[in-house]
């Protein structure tokens with residue numbers, strides 16, 4: 219699509235953090251809460267930033283908290299529906315919303331620009347991909363898909379993001395690994411457990 223103003227962005231932080239054992243948004247990575255790393259990477263790329271969580275986070279008090287539009291921790295797709303609904307109502311006229319996962323602290327600084335430039339039309343969803351793996355939480359979504367997503371969730375389908383994507387045109391956008399002094403870094407490195415958190419520290423110097 220020819221011109222694309224920065225869209226609003228939402229960080230999905232409404233999960234259970236069961237593998238981490240404590241709220242992933244607030245665990246410390248190099249002295250900063252994980253969500254602070256996500257904010258640092260994403261905020262410069264979006265028109266407004268908010269967090270999809272049941273209540274404001276102590277680690278990100280300035281971010282508006284947007285609770286799931288369907289209560290009950292129905293999975294990440296509910297967070298994506300929430301992002302679409304919120305973007306459309308809080309930012310009238312917006313066509314897209316970008317979503318990212320709270321447990322990806324090394325997101326590319328050209329994430330939104332590259333997702334946006336991959337969109338051929340107003341119906342296509344752009345999703346990040348790296349090292350041959352799709353990252354379905356990190357995407358640029360047309361907000362007009364909200365009604366279809368809500369109907370689909372109401373059917374009681376298992377709310378898997380990949381299954382919803384299969385119903386729509388999707389462009390996968392491949393992001394390269396980043397060379398660091400600690401080795402090659404996948405910018406979508408996903409930190410789910412205390413072990414993964416510990417291992418991620420080595421990338422902090424370069425990221």
Ligand SMILES: Nc1nc2c(ncn2[C@@H]2O[C@H](COP(=O)(O)OP(=O)(O)OP(=O)(O)O)[C@@H](O)[C@H]2O)c(=O)[nH]1
Nearest residue numbers: 230231232233234235236237291292293294297320
């Ligand atoms: N809004 C919302 N987001 C969710 C939900 N479940 C997962 N997510 C988000 O989806 C992303 C990927 O989920 P996971 O990595 O499995 O996170 P999680 O569910 O918190 O962690 P585990 O309980 O360890 O699986 C994260 O950004 C989560 O916050 C949900 O029910 N609602």
Ligand SMILES: [Mg+2]
Nearest residue numbers: 321408409410
């Ligand atoms: Mg995860």
